[in-house]
Amino acid sequence: MKRISLLLPRSVAVTAALAATLTLAACGGDDPLSTDTGNGDGGDGTTIHVGSANFPESVVLAEVYAKALEDAGFTVEKTLNIGSREAYLKAMTDTAELDVFPEYTGNLRLYFDEDATASAPDEVYDELVAALPDTLTVLEMAPAEDKDAVVVTQETAAEYSLTSIADLKDVAGDLVLGGPPEWKTRSTGLPGLESVYGVVFKDFRELDAGGPLTLRALRNGQIDAGNIFSTDPTVASGELVALEDPEALYASQNIVPLVRTEVLDDALEEALNAVSAALTQEELLALVNAVVADKEDPEDVAADWVDENV
Amino acid sequence: MTWLQDHWSDVFELLGQHVYLAGVPLVLGLLVAVPLGWVAQRLPRLRTPIVVGTGLLYTVPSIALFILMPSILGTGILDPVNVLVSMTIYTVALLTRTASDALEAVPESVRLSADAMGVKPLRRLFTVDLPLAVPVLAAGLRVAAVSNVSIVSVAALIGVPQLGQLFTDGFSRDFMDPLAVGVVGCLVLALVFDLVIVVLARLATPWHQGRTA
Amino acid sequence: MSLMWSWLTDGSHWHGNDGVLLRLAEHLWYSGLALGIAALIAVPLGLFVGHTGHGRWLAVNLTGALRAMPSLGLLFIAYMWLGDHLRGEGAFLYPTELVLVALAVPPILAGTYAGVEQVDAAARDAARGMGMTGRELLLKVELPCALPLLVSGIRSAALQVIATATLAAVLGLGGLGRFLLDGLATRDYGQMAGGAALVACLALLVDLLLAALQRVVVSPGLTGKTARQPRVETRQAAP
Numbered sequence: 001m002k003r004i005s006l007l008l009p010r011s012v013a014v015t016a017a018l019a020a021t022l023t024l025a026a027c028g029g030d031d032p033l034s035t036d037t038g039n040g041d042g043g044d045g046t047t048i049h050v051g052s053a054n055f056p057e058s059v060v061l062a063e064v065y066a067k068a069l070e071d072a073g074f075t076v077e078k079t080l081n082i083g084s085r086e087a088y089l090k091a092m093t094d095t096a097e098l099d100v101f102p103e104y105t106g107n108l109r110l111y112f113d114e115d116a117t118a119s120a121p122d123e124v125y126d127e128l129v130a131a132l133p134d135t136l137t138v139l140e141m142a143p144a145e146d147k148d149a150v151v152v153t154q155e156t157a158a159e160y161s162l163t164s165i166a167d168l169k170d171v172a173g174d175l176v177l178g179g180p181p182e183w184k185t186r187s188t189g190l191p192g193l194e195s196v197y198g199v200v201f202k203d204f205r206e207l208d209a210g211g212p213l214t215l216r217a218l219r220n221g222q223i224d225a226g227n228i229f230s231t232d233p234t235v236a237s238g239e240l241v242a243l244e245d246p247e248a249l250y251a252s253q254n255i256v257p258l259v260r261t262e263v264l265d266d267a268l269e270e271a272l273n274a275v276s277a278a279l280t281q282e283e284l285l286a287l288v289n290a291v292v293a294d295k296e297d298p299e300d301v302a303a304d305w306v307d308e309n310v
Numbered sequence: 311m312t313w314l315q316d317h318w319s320d321v322f323e324l325l326g327q328h329v330y331l332a333g334v335p336l337v338l339g340l341l342v343a344v345p346l347g348w349v350a351q352r353l354p355r356l357r358t359p360i361v362v363g364t365g366l367l368y369t370v371p372s373i374a375l376f377i378l379m380p381s382i383l384g385t386g387i388l389d390p391v392n393v394l395v396s397m398t399i400y401t402v403a404l405l406t407r408t409a410s411d412a413l414e415a416v417p418e419s420v421r422l423s424a425d426a427m428g429v430k431p432l433r434r435l436f437t438v439d440l441p442l443a444v445p446v447l448a449a450g451l452r453v454a455a456v457s458n459v460s461i462v463s464v465a466a467l468i469g470v471p472q473l474g475q476l477f478t479d480g481f482s483r484d485f486m487d488p489l490a491v492g493v494v495g496c497l498v499l500a501l502v503f504d505l506v507i508v509v510l511a512r513l514a515t516p517w518h519q520g521r522t523a
Numbered sequence: 524m525s526l527m528w529s530w531l532t533d534g535s536h537w538h539g540n541d542g543v544l545l546r547l548a549e550h551l552w553y554s555g556l557a558l559g560i561a562a563l564i565a566v567p568l569g570l571f572v573g574h575t576g577h578g579r580w581l582a583v584n585l586t587g588a589l590r591a592m593p594s595l596g597l598l599f600i601a602y603m604w605l606g607d608h609l610r611g612e613g614a615f616l617y618p619t620e621l622v623l624v625a626l627a628v629p630p631i632l633a634g635t636y637a638g639v640e641q642v643d644a645a646a647r648d649a650a651r652g653m654g655m656t657g658r659e660l661l662l663k664v665e666l667p668c669a670l671p672l673l674v675s676g677i678r679s680a681a682l683q684v685i686a687t688a689t690l691a692a693v694l695g696l697g698g699l700g701r702f703l704l705d706g707l708a709t710r711d712y713g714q715m716a717g718g719a720a721l722v723a724c725l726a727l728l729v730d731l732l733l734a735a736l737q738r739v740v741v742s743p744g745l746t747g748k749t750a751r752q753p754r755v756e757t758r759q760a761a762p
Binding site for chain 3: 083084086178180181182184185186205206207208212213216217219220221222
């Protein structure tokens with residue numbers, strides 16, 4: 001009898017301990033989505049949610065926007081490293097969880113209008129503006145671009161005398177291409193390469209879009225050609241050769257701030273447009289290099305850059 | 311290491327989020343698995359479907375569950391609740407069989423004694439069966455805790471903030487430091503969860519000297 | 524749901540270079556290879572620990588530590604370390620197999636040594652009384668008696684390895700995980716859900732097969748009901 005009645009208070013104690021642990025955990029997990037960066041000085045202090053995709057360039061650009069907005073007096077909350085475009089676009093249009101995002105004119109336009117055909121920067125921008133839903137707006141675009149590129153090693157380029165994608169036409173049948181899974185079906189991938197250049201590869205490996213897998217695979221010979229972005233330090237340094245794209249299969253990809261229409265206001269536009277104006281190709285390359293090659297912290301790199309240039 | 315020192319506050323924040331996403335489902339999962347296990351144990355005909363059915367849920371790949379949750383729950387795409395619910399499902403999948411086994415393992419003699427003393431079945435469940443089932447439940451919970459810590463890190467592939475994000479950051483920049491910190495963080499967290507559960511189990515079973523599962 | 528059905532029932536998705544049948548075979552290959560290697564490592568080790576009683580502390584802690592490894596992190600680290608030193612497929616395959624083996628060893632190891640440990644002392648006694656040597660005791664008495672828990676450990680390992688072999692796709696390999704990642708990348712949720720369902724079905728099938736194997740292999744003299752051994756000891760963590 002005694003034993004059983006002792007059990008009740010014990011279980012209460014255990015429950016209490018569990019509850020305490022839970023509370024502690026919940027405290028640590030408060031607002032798990034955001035990394036608060038504090039207020040600006042003066043200004044209206046409205047909270048803006050900035051997001052980024054899950055590659056270093058996107059992260060550093062988002063940090064740049066965040067710093068610029070903070071300097072303009074906004075309170076910024078960041079949600080970085082979101083893996084899928086659909087996820088963050090839905091977060092902007094459907095659920096208003098995000099307000100600002102660094103985007104690329106060409107691919108964003110392609111997302112909303114698969115049949116878009118322009119390739120020059122201004123035309124792509126106009127098509128983008130036309131294709132966007134009302135809930136989204138793009139501000140001024142930067143001169144800087146980051147385009148998809150089909151890249152080969154120096155050796156491969158020398159062996160097959162490759163300078164442009166067109167040169168691949170006769171040799172691709174012996175080569176393996178590596179790229180993101182969506183290249184199997186997207187117009188910028190295998191279908192496009194075939195229809196625009198008549199290039200058909202022997203095999204395709206699903207790796208990542210310009211990421212470490214594709215890079216290593218290129219270097220180590222698992223693939224002969226790969227999808228690397230034009231701002232990647234390996235391309236800028238000349239270690240890898242980006243094949244020219246005379247038929248403009250890869251449209252312009254200017255960096256542009258994507259904003260949820262509802263949060264538009266003058267201070268926000270001014271801050272972000274100033275960033276766009278200052279973001280030249282060299283500046284972008286320097287930013288990416290600092291974060292990827294020098295392993296510096298995106299937040300610090302961004303803060304320094306904004307202080308110096310904007 | 312200097313990277314950790316420089317980024318301590320960020321890592322700590324990710325750690326907190328990881329604790330939340332891995333820990334809360336443990337409690338929720340337990341709350342669901344115990345009744346389910348009790349039903350499975352009391353109604354032998356339902357035992358196999360319940361145990362096998364829940365066990366099967368464990369094999370659904372985590373990335374898929376995280377992504378498909380919004381369409382089932384109607385939550386926002388970036389909502390961490392998606393991960394929370396998915397993790398609870400995995401915890402239930404792991405614990406239901408354990409709960410059923412644990413309740414099964416209560417000695418028949420003890421049960422009969424309680425009944426003979428006039429203890430009603432429901433009260434007996436709470437005051438006799440469950441306390442005696444604690445060691446086995448705790449063992450299962452320890453396994454679930456470690457499993458959860460590991461699965462939550464996979465959510466990094468869709469951008470949910472937690473320690474796993476250190477993996478993807480490190481990998482995308484070819485930078486070992488955050489990767490190593492992330493892995494060690496997960497190991498330490500698993501260890502802490504394990505210890506907490508062991509201590510709580512021991513507190514709840516004062517009559518047990520020594521051998522816990 | 525309906526998206527998943529339409530994807531699964533589309534015949535063209537089953538054949539060819541990117542088809543379900545191929546991915547299924549690849550998935551089984553990655554899983555089977557890992558399970559085989561893990562068994563080769565864990566069973567002898569577990570037999571040794573169970574039979575001699577030496578190294579139990581090490582075995583238990585090794586099991587615990589391996590269980591706690593976050594598979595995705597381990598995968599990235601392994602690839603970063605090994606990837607540059609290996610040519611061809613190996614650069615992707617070896618890191619993946621490393622992670623899967625690390626995942627499979629704990630359940631098999633725990634099942635094996637627990638199985639040997641709980642062998643009835645009377646049986647051991649009788650064997651010694653019959654004049655069996657240590658090795659004969661191990662192979663003719665302890666191992667057969669340990670089989671239920673051993674196979675249970677293998678079943679548990681198989682379940683986790685099959686569920687986790689989806690990670691192979693992260694490194695660009697094939698397997699059913701390919702449908703998950705490709706579906707995610709191309710916003711083809713039917714493909715994603717289909718892939719997930721296939722993994723679950725495969726795991727179920729393999730589990731049923733192993734259960735049948737267990738029934739065949741375990742001596743009828745053993746009821747299979749071991750002395751109050753909580754089977755939770757062999758249910759392990761997965762990523």
